[in-house]
Amino acid sequence: MDIILLIQAVIMGIVEGITEFLPISSTGYMILSADAMGFWSKDKVDLFVVVVQLGAILAVIYDYWGRLWQAFMGLLTGKAAGMSNPRQLGLSLIVATIPVMLVGFTFADEIKTYLFNPITVAIMLIIGGLLIFYVEKRPKTVIACEAEDVSLKTALMIGLFQCLALIPGTSRSGATIIGALWLGVSRKASAEFSFFLGIPVIVGAGLLDLAKHHEVLASSEDWLVLAIGTVVSFIVALLCIRWLVAWVSRRDFTIFAWLRIITGVIVLLASWLFGYQMVG
Template identity: 60%
Template structure:
Protein backbone atom coordinates (compact mmCIF):
# COMPACT_ATOMS: atom_id res chain seq x y z
CA UNK A 1 0.00 0.00 0.00
CA UNK A 2 1.30 3.43 -0.97
CA UNK A 3 1.21 5.34 2.34
CA UNK A 4 1.90 8.69 0.65
CA UNK A 5 -1.11 8.16 -1.60
CA UNK A 6 -3.25 7.37 1.46
CA UNK A 7 -2.01 10.54 3.17
CA UNK A 8 -2.96 12.58 0.12
CA UNK A 9 -6.37 10.86 0.05
CA UNK A 10 -6.86 11.77 3.72
CA UNK A 11 -5.99 15.41 3.03
CA UNK A 12 -8.46 15.43 0.13
CA UNK A 13 -11.07 13.91 2.46
CA UNK A 14 -10.54 16.66 5.02
CA UNK A 15 -10.78 19.34 2.31
CA UNK A 16 -14.03 17.78 1.08
CA UNK A 17 -15.54 17.46 4.55
CA UNK A 18 -14.73 21.04 5.47
CA UNK A 19 -15.75 22.69 2.19
CA UNK A 20 -18.76 20.64 1.04
CA UNK A 21 -21.32 22.57 3.06
CA UNK A 22 -19.61 25.95 3.13
CA UNK A 23 -20.45 28.43 0.34
CA UNK A 24 -16.91 28.29 -1.05
CA UNK A 25 -17.01 25.39 -3.56
CA UNK A 26 -15.82 21.97 -2.43
CA UNK A 27 -15.17 20.82 -6.02
CA UNK A 28 -13.07 23.88 -6.72
CA UNK A 29 -10.96 23.33 -3.62
CA UNK A 30 -10.56 19.63 -4.36
CA UNK A 31 -9.41 20.35 -7.92
CA UNK A 32 -6.85 22.83 -6.63
CA UNK A 33 -5.71 20.50 -3.81
CA UNK A 34 -5.33 17.68 -6.32
CA UNK A 35 -3.16 19.82 -8.58
CA UNK A 36 -1.12 21.12 -5.64
CA UNK A 37 -0.30 17.61 -4.39
CA UNK A 38 -0.07 16.03 -7.84
CA UNK A 39 -2.69 13.57 -6.59
CA UNK A 40 -3.09 10.50 -8.82
CA UNK A 41 -3.64 10.71 -12.56
CA UNK A 42 -6.16 13.31 -13.75
CA UNK A 43 -8.69 10.61 -14.70
CA UNK A 44 -8.56 8.96 -11.27
CA UNK A 45 -8.44 12.25 -9.41
CA UNK A 46 -11.52 13.62 -11.21
CA UNK A 47 -13.55 10.55 -10.22
CA UNK A 48 -12.16 10.59 -6.67
CA UNK A 49 -13.26 14.23 -6.27
CA UNK A 50 -16.87 13.25 -7.06
CA UNK A 51 -16.87 9.94 -5.18
CA UNK A 52 -15.68 11.17 -1.77
CA UNK A 53 -18.52 13.69 -1.66
CA UNK A 54 -20.70 10.72 -0.70
CA UNK A 55 -18.84 10.55 2.61
CA UNK A 56 -19.84 14.13 3.39
CA UNK A 57 -23.45 13.51 2.46
CA UNK A 58 -23.50 10.40 4.66
CA UNK A 59 -22.69 12.76 7.54
CA UNK A 60 -25.88 14.74 6.78
CA UNK A 61 -27.96 11.55 6.81
CA UNK A 62 -26.42 10.55 10.14
CA UNK A 63 -26.89 13.97 11.75
CA UNK A 64 -30.46 14.59 10.50
CA UNK A 65 -31.75 11.02 10.38
CA UNK A 66 -34.94 11.71 12.35
CA UNK A 67 -36.03 14.66 10.19
CA UNK A 68 -35.10 12.91 6.94
CA UNK A 69 -36.93 9.74 8.01
CA UNK A 70 -39.96 11.87 8.79
CA UNK A 71 -39.82 13.36 5.28
CA UNK A 72 -39.51 9.91 3.69
CA UNK A 73 -42.30 8.28 5.68
CA UNK A 74 -44.46 11.40 5.39
CA UNK A 75 -44.74 10.77 1.66
CA UNK A 76 -46.55 7.53 2.50
CA UNK A 77 -48.28 8.30 5.79
CA UNK A 78 -49.40 11.78 4.78
CA UNK A 79 -48.04 13.47 7.92
CA UNK A 80 -48.23 17.14 6.82
CA UNK A 81 -44.78 18.49 7.72
CA UNK A 82 -42.92 15.37 6.62
CA UNK A 83 -44.91 15.07 3.41
CA UNK A 84 -44.36 18.74 2.54
CA UNK A 85 -40.59 18.51 3.12
CA UNK A 86 -40.36 15.26 1.16
CA UNK A 87 -42.19 16.66 -1.87
CA UNK A 88 -40.13 19.86 -1.72
CA UNK A 89 -36.85 17.93 -1.77
CA UNK A 90 -37.96 15.68 -4.63
CA UNK A 91 -39.07 18.58 -6.83
CA UNK A 92 -35.97 20.63 -6.02
CA UNK A 93 -33.70 17.71 -6.97
CA UNK A 94 -35.13 17.12 -10.43
CA UNK A 95 -33.50 20.00 -12.40
CA UNK A 96 -29.87 19.29 -11.52
CA UNK A 97 -30.32 15.52 -11.92
CA UNK A 98 -31.71 15.98 -15.43
CA UNK A 99 -29.08 18.52 -16.46
CA UNK A 100 -26.31 16.59 -14.69
CA UNK A 101 -27.07 13.32 -16.48
CA UNK A 102 -27.29 15.12 -19.82
CA UNK A 103 -24.34 17.51 -19.59
CA UNK A 104 -22.37 16.47 -16.48
CA UNK A 105 -19.56 14.70 -18.33
CA UNK A 106 -19.18 17.58 -20.78
CA UNK A 107 -18.97 20.08 -17.94
CA UNK A 108 -16.31 17.98 -16.21
CA UNK A 109 -14.21 17.80 -19.37
CA UNK A 110 -14.50 21.52 -20.20
CA UNK A 111 -14.62 23.28 -16.85
CA UNK A 112 -12.63 21.22 -14.34
CA UNK A 113 -9.69 23.67 -14.40
CA UNK A 114 -8.27 26.47 -12.28
CA UNK A 115 -9.54 29.40 -14.40
CA UNK A 116 -13.15 28.16 -14.22
CA UNK A 117 -12.76 27.66 -10.47
CA UNK A 118 -11.39 31.19 -10.04
CA UNK A 119 -14.19 32.84 -12.01
CA UNK A 120 -16.82 30.81 -10.16
CA UNK A 121 -15.35 31.80 -6.80
CA UNK A 122 -15.23 35.51 -7.63
CA UNK A 123 -18.74 35.75 -9.12
CA UNK A 124 -20.23 33.73 -6.27
CA UNK A 125 -18.42 35.88 -3.71
CA UNK A 126 -19.84 39.07 -5.23
CA UNK A 127 -23.36 37.61 -5.12
CA UNK A 128 -22.99 36.61 -1.45
CA UNK A 129 -21.68 40.09 -0.63
CA UNK A 130 -24.66 41.73 -2.35
CA UNK A 131 -27.24 39.51 -0.62
CA UNK A 132 -25.72 40.12 2.81
CA UNK A 133 -25.67 43.88 2.14
CA UNK A 134 -29.32 43.81 0.95
CA UNK A 135 -30.98 41.07 3.06
CA UNK A 136 -34.52 40.21 1.90
CA UNK A 137 -37.46 39.88 4.25
CA UNK A 138 -37.61 36.43 5.86
CA UNK A 139 -40.85 34.52 5.28
CA UNK A 140 -39.68 30.96 6.03
CA UNK A 141 -38.01 30.54 9.42
CA UNK A 142 -37.81 26.72 9.43
CA UNK A 143 -36.98 24.26 6.68
CA UNK A 144 -40.55 22.86 6.80
CA UNK A 145 -41.89 26.38 6.02
CA UNK A 146 -40.25 26.52 2.58
CA UNK A 147 -43.04 26.53 -0.01
CA UNK A 148 -43.19 24.17 -2.97
CA UNK A 149 -42.68 27.12 -5.33
CA UNK A 150 -39.59 28.28 -3.40
CA UNK A 151 -38.23 24.72 -3.37
CA UNK A 152 -38.52 24.50 -7.18
CA UNK A 153 -36.73 27.83 -7.59
CA UNK A 154 -33.94 26.66 -5.26
CA UNK A 155 -33.66 23.49 -7.35
CA UNK A 156 -33.26 25.52 -10.52
CA UNK A 157 -30.60 27.68 -8.86
CA UNK A 158 -28.76 24.53 -7.80
CA UNK A 159 -28.06 23.73 -11.48
CA UNK A 160 -25.38 26.44 -11.36
CA UNK A 161 -23.41 24.13 -9.05
CA UNK A 162 -22.36 22.06 -12.08
CA UNK A 163 -19.85 24.84 -12.77
CA UNK A 164 -16.71 24.27 -10.64
CA UNK A 165 -16.10 27.12 -8.23
CA UNK A 166 -19.78 28.05 -8.00
CA UNK A 167 -20.48 25.90 -4.91
CA UNK A 168 -23.63 23.82 -4.63
CA UNK A 169 -24.03 24.90 -1.02
CA UNK A 170 -23.38 28.52 -1.90
CA UNK A 171 -25.89 28.51 -4.76
CA UNK A 172 -28.66 26.83 -2.76
CA UNK A 173 -28.12 28.70 0.53
CA UNK A 174 -27.81 32.17 -1.00
CA UNK A 175 -30.52 31.41 -3.55
CA UNK A 176 -32.88 30.36 -0.75
CA UNK A 177 -32.03 33.49 1.25
CA UNK A 178 -32.84 35.64 -1.77
CA UNK A 179 -36.28 34.00 -1.79
CA UNK A 180 -36.86 34.93 1.85
CA UNK A 181 -35.72 31.77 3.62
CA UNK A 182 -33.91 32.24 6.94
CA UNK A 183 -30.17 31.58 7.02
CA UNK A 184 -30.60 28.49 9.24
CA UNK A 185 -33.44 27.00 7.16
CA UNK A 186 -31.56 27.71 3.92
CA UNK A 187 -28.49 25.94 5.29
CA UNK A 188 -30.45 22.87 6.40
CA UNK A 189 -32.38 22.68 3.11
CA UNK A 190 -29.05 22.83 1.28
CA UNK A 191 -27.80 19.93 3.42
CA UNK A 192 -30.85 17.82 2.55
CA UNK A 193 -30.88 18.78 -1.11
CA UNK A 194 -27.36 17.47 -1.50
CA UNK A 195 -28.36 13.90 -0.63
CA UNK A 196 -29.95 12.73 -3.93
CA UNK A 197 -27.72 15.00 -6.03
CA UNK A 198 -24.36 13.97 -4.58
CA UNK A 199 -25.18 10.28 -4.17
CA UNK A 200 -26.58 10.17 -7.71
CA UNK A 201 -23.55 11.95 -9.17
CA UNK A 202 -21.12 9.78 -7.22
CA UNK A 203 -22.72 6.47 -8.19
CA UNK A 204 -23.08 7.53 -11.84
CA UNK A 205 -19.48 8.73 -12.06
CA UNK A 206 -18.13 5.54 -10.47
CA UNK A 207 -20.24 3.44 -12.84
CA UNK A 208 -19.09 5.36 -15.91
CA UNK A 209 -15.42 5.53 -14.88
CA UNK A 210 -14.75 2.35 -12.87
CA UNK A 211 -12.44 1.14 -15.63
CA UNK A 212 -9.81 3.78 -14.74
CA UNK A 213 -9.10 2.08 -11.40
CA UNK A 214 -6.65 -0.77 -11.13
CA UNK A 215 -7.06 -3.35 -8.40
CA UNK A 216 -7.97 -3.30 -4.71
CA UNK A 217 -5.53 -0.55 -3.72
CA UNK A 218 -7.29 2.08 -5.82
CA UNK A 219 -10.65 1.25 -4.25
CA UNK A 220 -9.13 1.33 -0.76
CA UNK A 221 -7.84 4.83 -1.48
CA UNK A 222 -11.37 5.94 -2.46
CA UNK A 223 -12.85 4.23 0.61
CA UNK A 224 -10.33 5.84 2.95
CA UNK A 225 -10.86 9.31 1.47
CA UNK A 226 -14.63 8.85 1.78
CA UNK A 227 -14.34 7.84 5.45
CA UNK A 228 -12.20 10.87 6.26
CA UNK A 229 -14.66 13.16 4.45
CA UNK A 230 -17.52 11.69 6.55
CA UNK A 231 -15.81 12.46 9.86
CA UNK A 232 -14.68 15.93 8.74
CA UNK A 233 -18.13 16.81 7.39
CA UNK A 234 -19.89 15.67 10.58
CA UNK A 235 -17.78 18.07 12.62
CA UNK A 236 -18.27 20.88 10.11
CA UNK A 237 -22.08 20.47 10.01
CA UNK A 238 -22.37 20.95 13.77
CA UNK A 239 -20.03 23.95 13.74
CA UNK A 240 -21.76 25.57 10.74
CA UNK A 241 -25.28 25.30 12.18
CA UNK A 242 -24.07 27.02 15.35
CA UNK A 243 -22.25 29.64 13.28
CA UNK A 244 -25.17 30.67 11.05
CA UNK A 245 -27.40 31.11 14.09
CA UNK A 246 -25.32 34.15 15.08
CA UNK A 247 -23.31 35.36 12.07
CA UNK A 248 -23.65 36.11 8.37
CA UNK A 249 -21.73 34.74 5.34
CA UNK A 250 -19.73 37.87 4.59
CA UNK A 251 -16.44 36.25 5.59
CA UNK A 252 -17.02 33.59 2.92
CA UNK A 253 -17.76 36.27 0.31
CA UNK A 254 -14.39 37.93 0.91
CA UNK A 255 -12.64 34.54 1.06
CA UNK A 256 -14.08 33.60 -2.33
CA UNK A 257 -13.19 36.92 -3.97
CA UNK A 258 -9.62 37.06 -2.65
CA UNK A 259 -8.83 33.38 -3.30
CA UNK A 260 -10.41 33.59 -6.77
CA UNK A 261 -8.29 36.59 -7.69
CA UNK A 262 -5.11 34.85 -6.46
CA UNK A 263 -5.91 31.69 -8.41
CA UNK A 264 -6.72 33.72 -11.53
CA UNK A 265 -3.46 35.65 -11.22
CA UNK A 266 -1.39 32.48 -11.04
CA UNK A 267 -3.38 30.79 -13.81
CA UNK A 268 -2.99 33.70 -16.23
CA UNK A 269 0.67 34.45 -15.46
CA UNK A 270 1.85 30.86 -15.31
CA UNK A 271 3.38 31.40 -11.88
CA UNK A 272 3.42 28.40 -9.57
CA UNK A 273 3.62 27.98 -5.83
CA UNK A 274 4.87 24.43 -6.15
Protein backbone atom coordinates in the same frame (compact mmCIF):
# COMPACT_ATOMS: atom_id res chain seq x y z
CA MET B 1 1.83 0.82 -1.46
CA ASP B 2 2.36 4.55 -2.02
CA ILE B 3 2.19 6.16 1.45
CA ILE B 4 2.35 9.67 -0.02
CA LEU B 5 -0.72 8.91 -2.13
CA LEU B 6 -2.62 7.70 0.96
CA ILE B 7 -1.65 10.84 2.89
CA GLN B 8 -2.86 12.93 -0.03
CA ALA B 9 -6.16 11.02 0.05
CA VAL B 10 -6.53 11.90 3.74
CA ILE B 11 -5.86 15.58 2.97
CA MET B 12 -8.40 15.49 0.14
CA GLY B 13 -10.96 13.92 2.49
CA ILE B 14 -10.34 16.66 5.05
CA VAL B 15 -10.78 19.35 2.38
CA GLU B 16 -14.05 17.75 1.24
CA GLY B 17 -15.40 17.35 4.77
CA ILE B 18 -14.68 20.97 5.66
CA THR B 19 -15.83 22.59 2.43
CA GLU B 20 -18.87 20.52 1.36
CA PHE B 21 -21.39 22.48 3.42
CA LEU B 22 -19.69 25.89 3.32
CA PRO B 23 -20.56 28.35 0.51
CA ILE B 24 -17.04 28.16 -0.93
CA SER B 25 -17.21 25.22 -3.39
CA SER B 26 -15.95 21.85 -2.22
CA THR B 27 -15.42 20.73 -5.83
CA GLY B 28 -13.40 23.84 -6.56
CA TYR B 29 -11.16 23.43 -3.53
CA MET B 30 -10.76 19.73 -4.22
CA ILE B 31 -9.62 20.44 -7.80
CA LEU B 32 -7.22 23.13 -6.57
CA SER B 33 -5.86 20.84 -3.81
CA ALA B 34 -5.36 17.93 -6.20
CA ASP B 35 -3.64 20.22 -8.68
CA ALA B 36 -1.36 21.72 -6.00
CA MET B 37 -0.32 18.28 -4.65
CA GLY B 38 -0.05 16.54 -8.01
CA PHE B 39 -2.62 14.06 -6.70
CA TRP B 40 -3.37 11.17 -9.10
CA SER B 41 -4.05 11.40 -12.83
CA LYS B 42 -6.85 13.63 -14.11
CA ASP B 43 -9.33 10.80 -14.81
CA LYS B 44 -8.89 9.39 -11.30
CA VAL B 45 -9.10 12.84 -9.70
CA ASP B 46 -12.33 13.61 -11.58
CA LEU B 47 -13.88 10.40 -10.22
CA PHE B 48 -12.46 10.93 -6.72
CA VAL B 49 -13.81 14.49 -6.48
CA VAL B 50 -17.36 13.32 -7.23
CA VAL B 51 -17.44 10.04 -5.27
CA VAL B 52 -15.71 11.26 -2.08
CA GLN B 53 -18.67 13.59 -1.51
CA LEU B 54 -20.67 10.50 -0.55
CA GLY B 55 -18.80 10.47 2.76
CA ALA B 56 -19.85 14.03 3.57
CA ILE B 57 -23.48 13.46 2.63
CA LEU B 58 -23.63 10.29 4.76
CA ALA B 59 -22.75 12.56 7.69
CA VAL B 60 -25.92 14.58 6.98
CA ILE B 61 -28.03 11.41 6.86
CA TYR B 62 -26.51 10.27 10.16
CA ASP B 63 -26.92 13.62 11.92
CA TYR B 64 -30.47 14.38 10.70
CA TRP B 65 -31.83 10.86 10.54
CA GLY B 66 -34.93 11.64 12.63
CA ARG B 67 -36.17 14.54 10.51
CA LEU B 68 -35.31 12.78 7.26
CA TRP B 69 -37.21 9.68 8.34
CA GLN B 70 -40.23 11.84 9.26
CA ALA B 71 -40.08 13.47 5.82
CA PHE B 72 -39.96 10.05 4.14
CA MET B 73 -42.86 8.70 6.20
CA GLY B 74 -44.79 11.91 5.57
CA LEU B 75 -44.51 11.28 1.84
CA LEU B 76 -45.81 7.74 2.29
CA THR B 77 -48.65 8.52 4.68
CA GLY B 78 -49.52 12.11 3.74
CA LYS B 79 -49.59 13.07 7.41
CA ALA B 80 -47.84 15.92 9.20
CA ALA B 81 -46.41 15.51 12.68
CA GLY B 82 -46.76 18.27 15.28
CA MET B 83 -46.33 21.87 14.13
CA SER B 84 -43.85 21.07 11.39
CA ASN B 85 -44.77 19.44 8.10
CA PRO B 86 -42.39 16.60 7.20
CA ARG B 87 -44.49 15.73 4.13
CA GLN B 88 -43.98 19.27 2.81
CA LEU B 89 -40.22 18.89 3.32
CA GLY B 90 -40.20 15.63 1.37
CA LEU B 91 -42.19 17.11 -1.53
CA SER B 92 -40.04 20.26 -1.62
CA LEU B 93 -36.83 18.22 -1.75
CA ILE B 94 -38.18 16.18 -4.68
CA VAL B 95 -39.19 19.30 -6.60
CA ALA B 96 -35.86 21.03 -5.90
CA THR B 97 -33.91 17.97 -7.08
CA ILE B 98 -35.53 17.68 -10.51
CA PRO B 99 -33.73 20.58 -12.31
CA VAL B 100 -30.19 19.58 -11.36
CA MET B 101 -30.85 15.92 -12.12
CA LEU B 102 -32.05 16.78 -15.62
CA VAL B 103 -29.18 19.17 -16.37
CA GLY B 104 -26.54 17.07 -14.60
CA PHE B 105 -27.40 13.77 -16.26
CA THR B 106 -27.57 15.47 -19.67
CA PHE B 107 -24.30 17.40 -19.50
CA ALA B 108 -22.19 15.61 -16.84
CA ASP B 109 -19.44 14.44 -19.21
CA GLU B 110 -19.18 17.80 -20.99
CA ILE B 111 -18.95 19.64 -17.66
CA LYS B 112 -16.13 17.40 -16.44
CA THR B 113 -14.27 17.62 -19.75
CA TYR B 114 -14.36 21.38 -20.23
CA LEU B 115 -14.95 22.94 -16.80
CA PHE B 116 -12.99 20.83 -14.29
CA ASN B 117 -9.89 23.05 -14.23
CA PRO B 118 -8.34 25.71 -11.96
CA ILE B 119 -9.18 28.68 -14.19
CA THR B 120 -12.91 27.95 -14.25
CA VAL B 121 -12.82 27.39 -10.49
CA ALA B 122 -11.07 30.72 -9.88
CA ILE B 123 -13.53 32.70 -12.00
CA MET B 124 -16.58 31.12 -10.36
CA LEU B 125 -15.12 31.60 -6.87
CA ILE B 126 -14.85 35.33 -7.53
CA ILE B 127 -18.30 35.64 -9.11
CA GLY B 128 -19.87 33.66 -6.26
CA GLY B 129 -18.14 35.84 -3.67
CA LEU B 130 -19.52 39.00 -5.27
CA LEU B 131 -23.03 37.47 -5.30
CA ILE B 132 -22.76 36.67 -1.59
CA PHE B 133 -21.93 40.32 -0.88
CA TYR B 134 -24.94 41.39 -2.95
CA VAL B 135 -27.43 39.04 -1.29
CA GLU B 136 -26.19 39.85 2.22
CA LYS B 137 -26.74 43.58 1.56
CA ARG B 138 -30.32 43.13 0.34
CA PRO B 139 -33.22 43.68 2.77
CA LYS B 140 -34.76 40.32 3.66
CA THR B 141 -38.31 39.26 4.48
CA VAL B 142 -38.46 35.76 5.97
CA ILE B 143 -41.19 33.58 4.44
CA ALA B 144 -39.96 30.20 5.75
CA CYS B 145 -38.50 29.81 9.25
CA GLU B 146 -37.87 26.04 9.06
CA ALA B 147 -36.85 23.72 6.25
CA GLU B 148 -40.28 22.08 6.54
CA ASP B 149 -41.90 25.46 5.66
CA VAL B 150 -40.26 25.80 2.21
CA SER B 151 -43.04 25.91 -0.41
CA LEU B 152 -42.94 23.97 -3.67
CA LYS B 153 -42.47 27.20 -5.66
CA THR B 154 -39.55 28.28 -3.47
CA ALA B 155 -38.11 24.77 -3.65
CA LEU B 156 -38.20 24.84 -7.46
CA MET B 157 -36.34 28.17 -7.48
CA ILE B 158 -33.72 26.79 -5.08
CA GLY B 159 -33.39 23.79 -7.39
CA LEU B 160 -32.69 26.12 -10.33
CA PHE B 161 -30.03 27.92 -8.28
CA GLN B 162 -28.50 24.52 -7.58
CA CYS B 163 -27.97 23.94 -11.31
CA LEU B 164 -25.34 26.69 -11.26
CA ALA B 165 -23.30 24.51 -8.91
CA LEU B 166 -22.61 22.06 -11.74
CA ILE B 167 -19.91 24.58 -12.72
CA PRO B 168 -16.87 23.88 -10.48
CA GLY B 169 -16.10 26.78 -8.16
CA THR B 170 -19.74 27.85 -7.82
CA SER B 171 -20.49 25.73 -4.70
CA ARG B 172 -23.63 23.63 -4.38
CA SER B 173 -24.07 24.73 -0.77
CA GLY B 174 -23.35 28.32 -1.72
CA ALA B 175 -25.82 28.35 -4.61
CA THR B 176 -28.62 26.76 -2.57
CA ILE B 177 -28.03 28.59 0.73
CA ILE B 178 -27.58 32.03 -0.83
CA GLY B 179 -30.41 31.36 -3.27
CA ALA B 180 -32.70 30.36 -0.40
CA LEU B 181 -31.74 33.48 1.57
CA TRP B 182 -32.50 35.59 -1.50
CA LEU B 183 -35.96 34.00 -1.71
CA GLY B 184 -36.76 34.68 1.95
CA VAL B 185 -35.85 31.44 3.75
CA SER B 186 -34.31 31.94 7.21
CA ARG B 187 -30.58 31.40 7.69
CA LYS B 188 -30.93 28.20 9.69
CA ALA B 189 -33.59 26.78 7.35
CA SER B 190 -31.49 27.71 4.29
CA ALA B 191 -28.51 25.79 5.62
CA GLU B 192 -30.53 22.73 6.62
CA PHE B 193 -32.55 22.63 3.39
CA SER B 194 -29.25 22.80 1.50
CA PHE B 195 -27.90 19.87 3.55
CA PHE B 196 -30.99 17.77 2.84
CA LEU B 197 -31.07 18.74 -0.83
CA GLY B 198 -27.54 17.44 -1.24
CA ILE B 199 -28.59 13.88 -0.39
CA PRO B 200 -30.31 12.85 -3.66
CA VAL B 201 -27.99 15.00 -5.79
CA ILE B 202 -24.66 13.87 -4.32
CA VAL B 203 -25.66 10.22 -3.85
CA GLY B 204 -27.04 10.07 -7.40
CA ALA B 205 -24.02 11.79 -8.96
CA GLY B 206 -21.51 9.74 -6.95
CA LEU B 207 -23.05 6.35 -7.71
CA LEU B 208 -23.64 7.21 -11.38
CA ASP B 209 -20.06 8.41 -11.86
CA LEU B 210 -18.70 5.34 -10.09
CA ALA B 211 -20.80 3.06 -12.31
CA LYS B 212 -19.73 4.84 -15.50
CA HIS B 213 -16.02 5.29 -14.76
CA HIS B 214 -15.07 2.61 -12.21
CA GLU B 215 -12.62 1.11 -14.73
CA VAL B 216 -10.14 3.96 -14.06
CA LEU B 217 -9.62 2.40 -10.61
CA ALA B 218 -7.36 -0.34 -11.91
CA SER B 219 -5.96 -1.73 -8.65
CA SER B 220 -6.87 -2.45 -5.03
CA GLU B 221 -4.69 0.51 -4.03
CA ASP B 222 -6.83 2.81 -6.18
CA TRP B 223 -9.96 1.61 -4.36
CA LEU B 224 -8.21 2.02 -1.00
CA VAL B 225 -7.32 5.62 -1.83
CA LEU B 226 -10.95 6.34 -2.71
CA ALA B 227 -12.20 4.59 0.44
CA ILE B 228 -9.82 6.51 2.71
CA GLY B 229 -10.87 9.85 1.24
CA THR B 230 -14.55 8.96 1.65
CA VAL B 231 -14.23 7.83 5.28
CA VAL B 232 -12.19 10.90 6.24
CA SER B 233 -14.71 13.21 4.56
CA PHE B 234 -17.52 11.55 6.58
CA ILE B 235 -15.74 12.10 9.89
CA VAL B 236 -14.73 15.69 9.17
CA ALA B 237 -18.17 16.63 7.76
CA LEU B 238 -19.84 15.22 10.87
CA LEU B 239 -17.77 17.63 12.96
CA CYS B 240 -18.54 20.60 10.69
CA ILE B 241 -22.31 20.33 10.15
CA ARG B 242 -23.53 21.51 13.56
CA TRP B 243 -20.86 24.20 13.69
CA LEU B 244 -22.13 25.65 10.40
CA VAL B 245 -25.78 25.67 11.55
CA ALA B 246 -24.72 27.48 14.73
CA TRP B 247 -22.64 29.91 12.68
CA VAL B 248 -25.35 30.87 10.19
CA SER B 249 -27.87 31.35 12.98
CA ARG B 250 -25.71 34.19 14.37
CA ARG B 251 -23.64 35.61 11.50
CA ASP B 252 -23.66 36.30 7.79
CA PHE B 253 -21.56 34.77 4.99
CA THR B 254 -19.35 37.78 4.30
CA ILE B 255 -16.21 36.03 5.55
CA PHE B 256 -16.79 33.24 3.02
CA ALA B 257 -17.24 35.79 0.23
CA TRP B 258 -13.82 37.24 1.05
CA LEU B 259 -12.31 33.74 1.17
CA ARG B 260 -13.74 32.90 -2.25
CA ILE B 261 -12.51 36.12 -3.85
CA ILE B 262 -9.03 35.94 -2.32
CA THR B 263 -8.63 32.30 -3.40
CA GLY B 264 -9.86 33.06 -6.90
CA VAL B 265 -7.47 35.98 -7.31
CA ILE B 266 -4.52 33.90 -6.06
CA VAL B 267 -5.30 31.13 -8.57
CA LEU B 268 -5.63 33.60 -11.44
CA LEU B 269 -2.31 35.19 -10.48
CA ALA B 270 -0.73 31.72 -10.31
CA SER B 271 -2.13 30.94 -13.76
CA TRP B 272 -0.53 34.10 -15.11
CA LEU B 273 2.81 33.65 -13.33
CA PHE B 274 3.21 29.88 -13.71
CA GLY B 275 1.23 29.23 -16.86
CA TYR B 276 -1.85 27.16 -15.85
CA GLN B 277 -3.65 26.20 -18.99
CA MET B 278 -7.31 25.48 -19.56
CA VAL B 279 -7.90 21.74 -19.71
CA GLY B 280 -10.18 19.93 -22.12
